[in-house]
Each structure stands twice: as structure tokens, then as C-alpha cells.
Amino acid sequence: MLSQRARSPTGTGLERQRAGQLYEAARAGMGRDMRDVRAWHLDEWGELTVSTAVALAGVALEERQPPTDPVAYHGRQGKITAWPSSARSKVVCGSLRRLRVAVELDFDPEVVRFSGEPVELHWKSGRTRHRWRPDFVARMRDGSRCAVVMQPPRGIGPQWHERLAALKEVAQSAGWQVQIRSVPQGTQLENLMWLADYRFADRVDPEQEQAVLHAFRRRRPLFEGAGACGVPVLIAVDLVYALMWQRRLLFDWGQPLPRGPLVWTA
Secondary structure (H helix, E strand, O other): OOOOOOOOOOOOHHHHHHHHHHHHHHHHHHOOOOOOOEEEEEOOOOOEEEEEOHHHOOOOHHHOOOOOOOOOOOOOOEEEEEEEOOOOOEEEEEEHHHHHHHHHHHHOOOEEEEEEOOEEEEEEEOOEEEEEOOOEEEEEOOOOEEEEEEOOOOOOOHHHHHHHHHHHHHHHHHOOEEEEEOOOOHHHHHHHHHHHOOOOOOOOOHHHHHHHHHHOOOOEEHHHHHHHOOOOHHHHHHHHHHHHHOOOEEEOOOOOHHHOOEEEEO
């Protein structure tokens, strides 16, 4: 049930003022036929509330769970799961496709924190009522917020265009960005999943870490550098993978990690 305290969780006064300016600018640029979109989400007390698009400015949706139990996508890849992110948060994913994009977001250095399905948008277009959850909301390194949606698996149709149009109107009013991402596949996905196992790095010996970095001042095969750095080989290889997740070591993403691609310092 909706909170009867009628909370409207918004940001600071400056954020609300800026949101109001963005909303008026959006209406001026798009005419007066903007959709009346309402956003269902949890407030900071964990209670379900409904906000206007303008009121979403400053709301930390990247820290919130879904407003109601998540629903799996239709199809064989639909399952409810969660990604334990490197920020120590649980990111709800309604499908394996979402989980793969969650791993990519976790690896993205521009993304500080993100959550899965934290807001549900409701609006009416003509006689049709719509309800939709963007896949993710992220807080970026520059302090902005971004709604992240995945490209549809079976092509783009009228429903996708309607949803994206509604989201862009909300984004304009709330001061968000909108990103459309494809799902990682093939070698890129395999490498991401491999490195993700090293996102929670154990306490590292600084001297060993520096020795590994020093070994890759020039490009050389992964296992060659790990064997030449003076650190026990198994520890060195684990350090290489952890440093790759941190983007302090780079490699050719077109080459599978188990084959020991060329590696070099960032």
C-alpha cells in the first residue's frame, strides 16, 4: 500500500529549483502534450510512494530496491537474481540479460553506484495505460544520475518507442541522462565475468602489487609477466586479474583471458 504520510522525497531546494526549470524548459521544447508520468518507488524509509517526474530530482534511486517484488522477463532467460556489486550493494536483475549489463555497469569507472528496477513509471497515452520499469538507475562520477535501459532482444517496436519517449520526458524533468546499452556477448562477456570474480580484492601487499605493475611496464603476455615479477605465481596471477578489474592493467578485450593475452599498465 502507498504511504499515507504522503511523503515526497526530493533533493535539496537547489535541486528542486533546477528540476522545475528543466521541467518548464522541457514543456516549452516539446509542447504541452507531455505525458503525465507518475513514478512509484521506495522512499528513504523503505515505504512505497508516488512522485511526479520533477520530484525525482535528487532522489537517490541508485540506493533503493524495487518498489514491489521484481518480475522476471518472459522467455527462457527470465529469472530473478541479484548482482552483488563492488559497492557492496545488491542489484536486483529480472533476467540473465540484465545481470550481464549489471556486470558491465559495475566495471564502468564512470558509474559510482547503481540499482536494478528501483522505479516504476505509470502513464496514459490515448486510451492505453502503461506501466514500465527502466532496467537500472545509476549515479555517475560527476554526480549526475542516469537511467540505463537495455536494447530489446527482439527488435524495436512501437511499445519500445513509447516507453523510451516517456522515460526521456521524465529524464528531462528530473535532470537525468538516459543510456541505451546492448548486452555484452562472446569474448567480452566471458572476460567480464572472469574479472568480476576479483572485484572484492583481499588485503594486498603493496610491495607485491608494485612488483606486478612494474613487470608490465612494457606489453608482455600475462603469464610471462606474472612469472617474472618475483611474486609467487598464483598470487601474481590473482593480482593481475584484480588490477585488470580496477583498470590499472589493460589488455586486448578481443582475446580470452585464460589464453594469457598481452597486458600492460594503464
